[in-house]
Amino acid sequence: QVQLVESGGGLVQAGGSLRLSCAASGRTFSSFYMGWFRQAPGKEREFVTAISWITGSTYYADSVKGRFTISRDNAKNTLYLQMNSLKPEDTAVYYCADIAYGDTGSYYLEAEYDYWGQGTQVTVSS
Numbered sequence: 001q002v003q004l005v006e007s008g009g010g011l012v013q014a015g016g017s018l019r020l021s022c023a024a025s026g027r028t029f030s031s032f033y034m035g036w037f038r039q040a041p042g043k044e045r046e047f048v049t050a051i052s053w054i055t056g057s058t059y060y061a062d063s064v065k066g067r068f069t070i071s072r073d074n075a076k077n078t079l080y081l082q083m084n085s086l087k088p089e090d091t092a093v094y095y096c097a098d099i100a101y102g103d104t105g106s107y108y109l110e111a112e113y114d115y116w117g118q119g120t121q122v123t124v125s126s
Helices: none
Strands: 003-007 010-013 018-025 033-039 046-052 058-060 068-073 078-083 092-099 120-125
Touching: 003 092, 018 033, 018 092, 018 120, 033 068, 033 078, 046 068, 046 078, 058 068, 078 092
Parallel strands: 010 120
Antiparallel strands: 003 018, 018 078, 033 046, 033 092, 046 058, 068 078, 092 120
């Protein structure tokens, strides 16, 4: 059983930056993809970004492209999300997630992910 624990959320002013971390434990095999999703109040959870744990290829939603950067530290089994130029519309609970059991290439689909963290709140004030 894989456990994912996010940290690094908080309150920041528009234009500011935050770095989220997601520590994975209990893993005895390499993941296929890890990703970040977010859910704003009253909205459905949406894809933000993902990274192939094997190749390092990265994928971003259009809304965050150029502002957010996903990265991973294989040795530490940790996923990161560097968020720059934050906007009020980035306010949401951010979740990290893991595709552990198969590579369908559909890293942008919530249903493809096998494990989820508990989420960390990011609030961007205007």
